[in-house]
Amino acid sequence: MPNNALLLDGTKVAESIKETLKERIQALGEKGIVPCLATVLVGSDPSSATYVRMKGNACRRLGIGSRRVVLPENTTTEELVETIRELNEDPAVHGILLQHPVPASIDEREAFEAISIEKDVDGVTTLGYARTAFGLADFPSCTPAAILAIMKHYRIEAEGKHAVVIGRSPILGKPVSAMLLNENATVTTCHSRTRGLPDLVRLADIVVAAVGRPRFVQGDWLKPGAVVLDAGYNPGNVGDVDYEACLGKASAITPVPAGVGPVTIATLLKHTVEAAEKYGNR
């Protein structure tokens, strides 16, 4: 009985998050505070430029301010860090997003670390990660937080479930593993050196694909009834999951596009509003 999976509609989840932000933004406005996200783009990678533009547009539509900083390809780490420090000190900026990836000549970790924890709305600093892992974070990384928000919206419980996360990057695989663990899931983190990946995925009640390889997760890797959350976004609007093949096997699945992506952006906006609420213009 290959019944089609429940579609986890990211657009709907994103809209419901943004809906809750509207009156909070209005209340801030009455106090003379316009939440503002600064985006920093280094170089001229076209898809990075597109992402940054999408985020700026999303801010604008909701009445969140945005400040766009574009730096040339040959920017040094020191120059980028200095730019971030200026944004840290700017009282009208509540959140800072450094678009990933930066050109290879820059020490990305050093640049991320320069973002002050109060403005790290994208959840990229090591301290932000640790606070996420210990359940103390104001602003966990946006994509992991989006995955948890989708689960919450659709009342998918993590407690006692076995979650298999494929990927271990500092802003995706590691924090989503930590967040699922804090929700009382049993968590297995897999990666490129994992042996027997399909058999491990077959154990999962919840599969998170965060590997950056198009249509990597196969339908026959799934336990019937698994929940599939696809954080991948590869060229051609393709996720990390073979969506068609998984549709008849999963009990619920995020599509790509219109799955995790829009919720990630809504989460970034939410964090920016929360930063403005928490820290004001200082």
Next chain:
Amino acid sequence: MPNNALLLDGTKVAESIKETLKERIQALGEKGIVPCLATVLVGSDPSSATYVRMKGNACRRLGIGSRRVVLPENTTTEELVETIRELNEDPAVHGILLQHPVPASIDEREAFEAISIEKDVDGVTTLGYARTAFGLADFPSCTPAAILAIMKHYRIEAEGKHAVVIGRSPILGKPVSAMLLNENATVTTCHSRTRGLPDLVRLADIVVAAVGRPRFVQGDWLKPGAVVLDAGYNPGNVGDVDYEACLGKASAITPVPAGVGPVTIATLLKHTVEAAEKYGNR
């Protein structure tokens, strides 16, 4: 053919670590630096007092200085934080150990956070944890680092292996999961809400028991040939693993006592020496 497992002799590993420290301590001495560990004990729990005394004695035997601070049971969080700040600012102190657990009236996390990252030789701060998870830490938590040191000493490779960690505490289960992941193991983190724990442990090439329950891990939970690392230390010198039952099933196993425990102390000494080498008297 129930062949007995290789005994992973923690005393031997600890001695070999301490052996490497001797000439480093001497070299520091020639520069007028005596590495010094400050231990902070709050209240009068007898086993905590014993642990602190053991650590102080271990320092003394090796020529590492120790400073013993004992605070009364009714110390406030603010007083404890103030004590830690004074130790942070004391140029003759290179490492600070706050003995866990502190009395329930104290905010232990806040106290841990007060330890400056340069002196966090026990690896208890959130920033220290994050740096461990990202493979950047100077001083990962001592027990996880001890487990990795035992594996290294006995040439037990983690890469590509499936490690099952039972426990998710901030200074044991979480960091040892992170460190094994960074060694390219596939890591499953289990805990009190995990369902079907025995079946998960049966998948493991490497089992880390960090649960704090005497003889919890049973012999029939093991895959034949698994490596068993027992970080438990329960009343009566009993580990978290049913040692006798696992001995005929595992390929290698740490005893309790004389397993992970002595290596944890040797790691603490090593970190103190490294802190003195790195930061000197400042």
